[in-house]
Amino acid sequence: MTKITVFKKDYVTELVKIIRNTKNAQVLQKHLANYHDKDVAEAITRLNETERMQLYTMIGTPRLAEIFSYLDDAKPYLDELSLDKAARVISDMDADDALDILDELSAEQQQEMVARLDDDSRRDVKKLLSYEDDEIGSCMTNNYICIPDTLSIREAMSTLVRQAGEHDNISTIYTTDINGQFSGAIDLKDLIIARENDSLSNIISRSYPSVYEHGKIADCIEDLTDYEEDSIPVLSENGTIAGILTANDIVELVDNAMGDDYAKLAGLTSEEDLNEPTFTSMKKRLPWLIILLFLGMAVSSVVGMFESVVAVLPIVICFQSLVLDMAGNVGTQSLAVTIRVLMDEDLSTKKKLSLLIKEMKIGFLNGASLGIMALLFLGIYIHYFKKYIWASAFLISGCVGISLIVAMVISSFVGTIIPMFFHKIHIDPAVASGPLITTVNDLVAVITYYGLAMVFLINIFHI
Amino acid sequence: MTKITVFKKDYVTELVKIIRNTKNAQVLQKHLANYHDKDVAEAITRLNETERMQLYTMIGTPRLAEIFSYLDDAKPYLDELSLDKAARVISDMDADDALDILDELSAEQQQEMVARLDDDSRRDVKKLLSYEDDEIGSCMTNNYICIPDTLSIREAMSTLVRQAGEHDNISTIYTTDINGQFSGAIDLKDLIIARENDSLSNIISRSYPSVYEHGKIADCIEDLTDYEEDSIPVLSENGTIAGILTANDIVELVDNAMGDDYAKLAGLTSEEDLNEPTFTSMKKRLPWLIILLFLGMAVSSVVGMFESVVAVLPIVICFQSLVLDMAGNVGTQSLAVTIRVLMDEDLSTKKKLSLLIKEMKIGFLNGASLGIMALLFLGIYIHYFKKYIWASAFLISGCVGISLIVAMVISSFVGTIIPMFFHKIHIDPAVASGPLITTVNDLVAVITYYGLAMVFLINIFHI
Known part of the structure; x- marks a missing residue:
């Protein structure tokens, strides 16, 4: 509508x-x-x-x-x-x-x-x-116009008219030298406004950007977008023109690349299609889930070590999901930001360090804000609904608050450093980081929370 | 490099x-x-x-x-x-x-x-x-060529040559009628190969797609991409040409739209920039975290109702994080798929229903696979490491397995129906769905898991 x-x-x-x-x-x-x-x-x-x-x-x-x-x-x-x-x-x-x-x-x-x-x-x-x-070659088109760079303006124009019948992408005309190698590009506009006795040479851009057919799409997509050209030539190893990438091809490349990032962040191995059979979709999702299951079991065994805490003070289990979820959320935020930054730019070590520090600062500031809220609201809740005395209620909610701060700072750190590490060793950080970060964050959150509860609430204050 | x-x-x-x-x-x-x-x-x-x-x-x-x-x-x-x-x-x-x-x-x-x-x-x-x-108008360019549709081929060509000095986007030339309203488009290629005494009318596409300046970008981005044109005209309410969108503008629109979807999936209010100050980034992330904190508190109070289960059978807490995490992962997968589908296409009720059923089928199949793995591996773990007898060990791990199946089917359902609902009432599903789905899934998982443990393990089998 x-x-x-x-x-x-x-x-x-x-x-x-x-x-x-x-x-x-x-x-x-x-x-x-x-x-x-x-x-x-x-x-x-x-x-x-x-x-x-x-x-x-x-x-x-x-x-x-x-x-x-x-x-x-x-x-x-x-x-x-x-x-x-x-x-x-x-x-x-x-x-x-x-x-x-x-x-x-x-x-x-x-x-x-x-x-x-x-x-x-x-x-x-x-x-x-x-x-x-x-590879770039896989998405290029053979629909382009190419003329020898030795023609006169008049010859160029008539060659164009002849080729235009078959080829649509005429706004940039490519030229080749006497060896048939790519030698430059002419903006059709310049050809149209040129006078008949001008030299064609004057309107050829000799240093026009070009990519190689076997280059990786991921390595040049950002630059291709930045050129904002109607088309960019794709060269074969010997310097001849193999094809071109049009702006519309680039729209598709950007769409696919971003769609893949999106899918990977959600734990899908690749973007799914509405019309795809159930079984195909299932196979795309299951591998991640199995990995996550086994990592989850590892977390479970760590939680198991704190059974004694829970046996003494069952109320602490109420807030386990809260601390774990918040650590997970913060970790995902840092992960998403880091991955986008890594995709877009070549970062120096200094810039990476400053991103890491920034993420941890944000983690601390957000953690502190949420920690204080948790301290207040949960303290009141524990006193009134769980019938603990005020002092104990605030000790317990304080324990949640401190865990939130610690877990959120560490989650920000982990959510930033892990994708950087995978990027460094040339493993796609968008695929590999998610499960590892979830697991590390869960472990950190569990140990911080139950550890604090054990030391602070049981051993020191004997609640 | x-x-x-x-x-x-x-x-x-x-x-x-x-x-x-x-x-x-x-x-x-x-x-x-x-x-x-x-x-x-x-x-x-x-x-x-x-x-x-x-x-x-x-x-x-x-x-x-x-x-x-x-x-x-x-x-x-x-x-x-x-x-x-x-x-x-x-x-x-x-x-x-x-x-x-x-x-x-x-x-x-x-x-x-x-x-x-x-x-x-x-x-x-x-x-x-x-x-x-x-609005579409905000990203259009005024760099285009426009001629009256009453010109001859020769006049059109010379008007083009005159205007081309100032305007780059010449591959599609727009025409206006005697009232100055947009009347069609000419492919420059057709103009170039036309004979001087042809009629201009013959090469004008009278039903060329066009968008309105005050239209919403989100409503037409998919169609704009599909036309694969060098440019699409943007009209004002009175039918005159206000500007055009070039393929490069569309690259940028797609990039932004997908970047926003990506950011929202990660719980960021909008895409972040590396150079943005810490405080700005913090403000973008905090609102979500606060909402998630309070929803997490709601989940906590539900977990609190099962304190008695934990007091009797502390081992059940080991697997709470496992069941909750898996439900969350499955919900996110369904959410991501549903949002992409909703963005891309206008779905009939029938198609929506079939998507919903498909998601639940996938949830069930994946849940069953993981449930069986959990039953086996956790049973062995509980027997050997937690020293329960085989029967009790498998009753407990069976409880985890069944919870996984139930939680994953319901999470798939929730992860699909909630974004559809928000889309229906014209609230951006990418923003609103995440926290609600996490919360509903956590609640379902907690109630299923502890509920099963209470009825099955404690009341029936008295482990």
Whole structure:
């Protein structure tokens, strides 16, 4: 509902009507030309199969390829096409979009389809398939314009016009030297406003940023974002252009990277999808839970050492969950902050130390605030509801308060130092830190709380 | 270190050398023309003040404006310019970049600076300042090209060439009708390959997506991403173009939105910055902690009701933290999945129900796996280390196992239904759900575990 008030118009409903009511192919094509491929894709999902089958015959393969690129879940619609038509549609897509669709097919279907693609597409798709998922090459597109840097302005313009028919990403034009290696970039704007007898050299940026195809996405995503470019070239080892990353590719990279961080913080091995089968989701979550179970058992055995305290003074168990939960919360806050900082920047040792000190200061200040609240409110609660005399009530609540302060300072320390350590030894801190921090914090909180209770309440004050 | 292997070259070091060694302004300008503004901005931060002061006099205001737009923390560098030069630099920026820099100044400095901007910039900046932070208008740019839709192809091309001098975002050209209202978009590619006597009308997409300036960012971010466009126009209420969102603006929106989700999941009110003072960070974290403290106290008072169980059978306290932690972990997993799904899609009631059932199934399956492990391992532990006879040991560990299953199913349910509920009543589920879910899950886990222990272990089996 709310979306309609943000977007000017609900084009999809309009499109569904147009498609249902237009029986002439040319008229329909003319109508559809006004609409965005994404809206047409969404309209397609709202039609029934007969309506769709009719539509497929009425619009050409190139447009169908554009539209299919925007389908979230293209397989069922692809199955409605003949194998040959499907192959032609996929051949007409950019290689990265083609790959997204091929990924949805079974290994067998995929092989059959790749064999039917035209030669160019097959080569491009195979190239993309050769990269690891975390390599930049895996998400680049082959949709870019490239010209020799020795052309005149006039020749450059006419080469552009020729290539623009096939390639959309024209706002930055890449140049290659006589060896075919990447030599610079031209802002289309500069080419358009250049005079015919200017030299092309003057508008080529020779030191334009570029990344290597086998580079890791995680290592350059921040910089890619910072350049705020329409596209950045991806080079192969020998310096030729392998493809480009468009700003839209970068949107997707940022979305995935942040989604993964988010999932990992929640104890999921990777982001989940609504349509994924229960068993797949279960498998993504179980490994963490098993690790946490065994770490939890270790904590249990430590709690077991304080059975004697509880036997003498059962009231202390009331506040165990409070101290443990608060230590856990503070540890998670520090963990989340540290991980974001580690992802974003290369920190010097000095900066790391200052982050650590800052986190511990925050832990202490927040711990002190909460400790005082706990002392007051719990003291009153223990006196009135648990019928202890005022002195004993405040000794017990004081014990909770002090434990909160100690546990929160240590949790902040642990929540900062552990991800730094994993980052240092090149293990993904977002994955490894969570369970370890929870366990260490639980242990610290249990020992502080029951230890204090044993020494302070039982041995010294004999409550 | 790693970054150099991903990016082709370390242009920044190169630039620092060039700037230090070039004393002729024209030569320097020619050199710098080859480099990306972002790399020059980074080089500037590595120079000393004298070197910078010299640089400022050697490059023109327009380029300086581009470079300053890329500075993360521009204030100290801006302070090195005279007030007049600073105002000219800011006037030359896109309004959104200008605003980013003005935001770093104190209210007083900001006013003084705005007063010195040229008329156009002042108007544009004030316009941007008039939007709320969560409105689309607040992040749009005024850097776009717009032509009347009645022009011929030839006129359109020459208008483009005229406007391109000032505006970078030329890959989509917007058109307005005779009333000045937004009427469509032209892909620059189509304009370039069009023949001079074609009609402009044929290449205008009349149903191009557009958003309203006062729309909420959160409501359209997913769709904006899905369009994969170089830019989307932002309209004012009367249908005229107020600005555009570029793909790079959308990268930033996605980054911020996901960063906020991440922070909220970790119990931070918003994303934190490394350079932010301790007290600011503390204030961002304390509110949550206070809420959690009081909710924790509520849980404590429920635990207190089971003091009698603990007094009779102190061993049960060993596993309280285990059951509570596992319930919490499962609840967080369900919460994280549900929030991502709610953000991404408009779910029908049927889909929500199926998500709920799926989450509970996962909770049950994972609970059963962990419950069986707990039964076995804890039984052995209790027999050998706590010296209970086998039967009692397995009764106690069975009690933990069953509690794990029950707590994990209910936690999955709670972790899914609570964010759905908050989403329904238009409260941000990412903020509100965490503490409530923790508390409900703790309560459920405590009552299940101690309740089972009381009935099963004490009343029935008299361990």
